[in-house]
Amino acid sequence: MLIFEYRVVLPMTVEEYQRAQLFSVAEVSKNETGGGDGIEVKTNDPFDLEKSDQYKPERPLKADKLYTKGQYTHKIYHLQHKVPTFMRLIAPKGSLTVHEEAWNAYPYCRTVITNDYMKENFYLIIETMHYPDRGESENVHSLSEAKLKDRQVVLIDITDTKCLRASDIKADEDPSKFKSQKTGRGPLGPGWIKTANPVMCCYKLVTIHFKWWGLQNKVESYVMKQEQRIFSNFHRQVFCWTDKWYDLTMDDIRALEDKTKQELDKQRQEGEVRGMAVEER
Structure with a gap:
């Protein structure tokens, strides 16, 4: 099992990010879907765990009951062409479909990814807290001492392209060049994380468990590498799409x-198959 905490700093408020993230997820979903692969939305409903057990997760979202209301989504990801060749060769038919359940009780969100074939031998959990800081908080997820020792922290600067592929980098989605006409934010220059105002951070705690003899370390490391790439690329888009989401209301987002x-x-x-997760050949 691997535990990573990715800290993504952004030049916006926590309140703005709620709309920015939901808008961007919708846009990215369309860019990642086609040719039999992509995202199928099964459920997108409000939940209130204090009033109903519908959409109740296997374990409480937070012990302090602050995060028991929000939006529940269940998506199915069809990934036949979005994994490395070695995984496609060994994967049984039907196993390259994963389920994503998310409980978005903003500013807290938990996402659980599972696979019917792997059952209890595979899960990926992403727990996110959104804070109005520059990524300096050391234990926003209230981890035990044992888990803190196992956790690896990675700060993601959205102007840094080292974890991206060449195909990920687009001229109109470059935070070091983009300037928002509606907010005046950007371009983001060297050291921007220390000076940005407003500023906030997504603290993404990622836990992966993959039990398959001979492949566990390779797959877990691959997934964590992809998570860093996905988080970086996605949040570059979130910022560079500021003028698209800035004036939207939550009603606009739900529509x-x-x-x-x-x-x-x-x-x-x-x-055709589309999206950044397609393996380069």
């Missing part, structure tokens, strides 16, 4: 999500 679900159902059956 966009409904429209996106319909588009994904159609798009998944058409066209």
Whole structure:
């Protein structure tokens, strides 16, 4: 089992990020879907664990009951062409489909990714806290001393491209060059994390368990490497799309999500495989 905490600093407020993240997820979902692969949205409903056990997770979201209300989503990811060749060769038919359940009780969110074939031998858990700081808080997830020793911390600077592939880098999604017309934020120069105002941080605690003899270390390391790449690329887009989401309300976002679900159902059956997770050949 590996435990990483990725800290993604952004030049916006915690309140703004809620809309920014939901808008960007909808946009990225369309960019990642096509040719039989991609994202299928099964459920996108409000939840209130104090009133109903519907959408109740296997373990409490937070012991202090602060995060028992929010939005529950269940998505299915069809990944036949979005994993390395060695995984496609050994994977049994149907095993390259994963389920993602998310309880978004903002500013806290838990995402659990599982696979029907692997069952209890595989899970990926991402717990995120959103704080108005520059990534300096040391234990926002209230980890035990034992888990703190196992945790590896990675600070993600969205202007740094070292963890990205060449195909990920786009001229119109470069935080070091983008300037928002609506907010005046950007471009982000050297040392921007120390000077940005407003500023906030996504603290993403990622835990992976993959039990398969001979492959556990290789797969767990691969997944963690991909998580860093995905977080970096996604948040570059979040910032560079500021002028697209800045004026949207939460009602606008929910309407966009409904429209996106319909588009994904159609798009998944058409066209070519798309998206940043496709293996380069």
